[in-house]
Amino acid sequence: MTMTTKFARTSMLAAPLAIVAGMATAGGLAEPVETPAPVVVAPAPVMMGNDWTGFYAGGQLGYGKLDPSVDTDPSEPDGVIYGVHAGYNYDFGSVVLGGEVDYDLTDISLDTPDSDLDGVLRAKAKLGYDAGAFMPYITAGYAQAQTSDDLDDDTDGAFAGLGMSYMMSDSLILGGEVLQHQFEDVADAADVDATTLSLRASFKF
Structure with missing residues (x-):
């Protein structure tokens, strides 16, 4: 090669x-x-709302003050209020509509004229906003003041106010309410405005 x-x-x-x-x-x-x-990628959190639909019943405890249109002693009588309530809410998603009946007993008394505010009965309409566990609402309706002694009468009136409810669990609701009432010609003697502030506890069914 x-x-x-x-x-x-x-x-x-x-x-x-x-x-x-x-x-x-x-x-x-x-x-x-x-x-x-x-x-x-983690899945986006899903916000779960609370369902306010259903019947409920419970009790309330609070404070009330009267503002009569005539001179009384004391001039603005006040005292403790306490009672029971029952109602129904329907949750439309963001809006909650409801109706309620409640009754308060009181220890509010006047020395002059000698009279007692024995109780207040209310029939309420409620309009609330579903904010999850919280529900702020407005309320208004019919009220009846029951008085005794010198001002012995049952007087029809009206009220309006604001409230807040918090759903602690599926069956327990806590809340508070401020109401302004107007009663005309109580025992044909005086017009009376009344303000109440109460704390509430309800059981949802």
Whole structure:
């Protein structure tokens, strides 16, 4: 075999090796392809609202103050109020409509004229906003003041006010309420405004 033939065969073998080496140096074969790690996206939290629909009943305890249109002693009699209530709410989603009846006994008395406010009966309409566990609401309706002694009478009137309810659990609701009442011609003697503030606890059925 001549020297020329050996050189030709060596060149034919070296050429492919040089091409492969060049590709490896350039990253064509030796460099692995990196796959990006999958990104795990946490699901967005789902806000769960409370359902205020249903019957409820409970009790209330609070404070009341009278503002008669005539001079009395004391001039603005006040005292403790306490009673019971029952009602029904229907939750439309954001809006809650309801109706309620409640009755308060009181220890509010006047020395002059000698009279007692024995109780207040109310029939309420309520319009609330479903804010989850909280429900602020407005309320208004019919009220009847029951008085005795010198002002012995049952006097019809009206009231309006604001309230807030908080659903502690599916069956327990706590809240508070401020109401402003107007009674005209109590025992044909005087007009009386009354303000009440009460804390409430209700059991939902």
